[in-house]
Amino acid sequence: MASEIGAQRLHELLTTQREEFVATWVRTVGATLHGRLSDAELARELGELYDAMTNAIAGGGLAGRSSAFGEVRSLLVELSRTRARQGFTPTETAVSVFALKQVLEPSLTTDKTGSDAYLALARLLDDLGLFTVEEHARTREEIISSQAEQLLELSTPVVKLWEGVVGVPLVGTLDSARTQVVMEKLLQALVDSxxxxxxxxxxxxxxxDTQVAQHLLKTVVAARMMGATCTISGVRPQIAQTLVALGVEFGDIPTKATLADALRFALADAERQRALAAGGAL
Structure with a gap:
């Protein structure tokens, strides 16, 4: 019963002093963001959140996990994702929620009922603030994952070197994920060109090393299954010695020291295959 009275009083206070509280909330949060968001944008975000929270308290009291707070959490998801994309830290994002405690404290802690309502509200805002941190972290992980995929795509270009010849210049470490991208892009380039x-x-x-060599072999085998001859170039003396020491063998896969040597070999092999095909047709 006491909690219901506290929630009712809080709702009345939030409703009657909305403009004052929202304006103070915007100023408080704006000071922590150092002008990186406009007051108009903050007022819109926090005003929507304030109204949703007021309605939720009217419908579900101060139980933040209740269905009445569904809209509040949806707005917090949007706010967290937006702030993450704008480069704000999780702390700066959570402060936007926590600051409401500072705004309401002077008006609520004047008597026992108000103090009880404030403590319940503080627990609610703590829960909602931690929720924004979780959503912010989830969004940052998504952004980092997306950027990693984009960098992976950019670091594995497939270029047309000559008519009927495509090349994949690899730079950096070759791991399983990158091998898959190389294989997919190479096979698609073979079809397209x-x-x-x-x-x-x-x-x-x-x-x-052995793992990198296995990745290369898988790519070569995949290209052969598409009917293409695959040559590995750029086998420097140090790499050749390492492969010999590891006992790695490329079998009948042609290897060349330079890209120029590989291109000459590929053109000669393509010409030989055309001659064989023409002879077979006769």
Whole structure:
């Protein structure tokens, strides 16, 4: 009963002094963001959140996990995701919620009923503030994952070197995820360009161990299944010695020291295949 009275009093206070509280809330939050958001934008965000919270308290009291707070949480998800994309920290995002306690404290802590209502509200705002931190972290993870995928795409270009010849210049470490991207892009390029020769250049790969060699072999096998001959170029002396020491063998896969050597080999092999095809047709 006491909690209901406190929630009712809080609702009345939030309703009757809305303009004053929202304006103070906007000023308080704005001071922590150092002008990185306009007052108009803050007023819109916090005004919507304030109204949703007022309605939720009227419908569900101060139980933040109740269905009455569904709209509040939806607005907090939107706010958290927006702030994460704008580069704000989780703390700066959560402060937007926590600051409402500072705004309401002087008006609520004047008597026992008001103090009880304030304590319940503080627990509610703590819960909602932590909710924004979780959503902010989830959004940042999504952004980082998306950026990593974009960088992966940019770091594995497939270029047309000659008519019927495509190349993949690799730079950096080759792992399972990147191998999958290389394989998909290479196979698609073979189809799109109707190429029969592919060159994987590892000049920019700092080290080649057993795992990297296995990744390269998988890509070569996939290209062969598409009917293309795959050549590996950029096999430097240090890499050759490492592969020999590890006992890694590329079998009948052609390897060349430079991209130029690989291109010459690919063109000669393509010409040989055309000659064989023409002879067979006769």
């Amino acid at each position: 109707n190429s029969t020769q592919a060159i994987i250049d590892i000049t920019g790969v700092p080290t080649v």
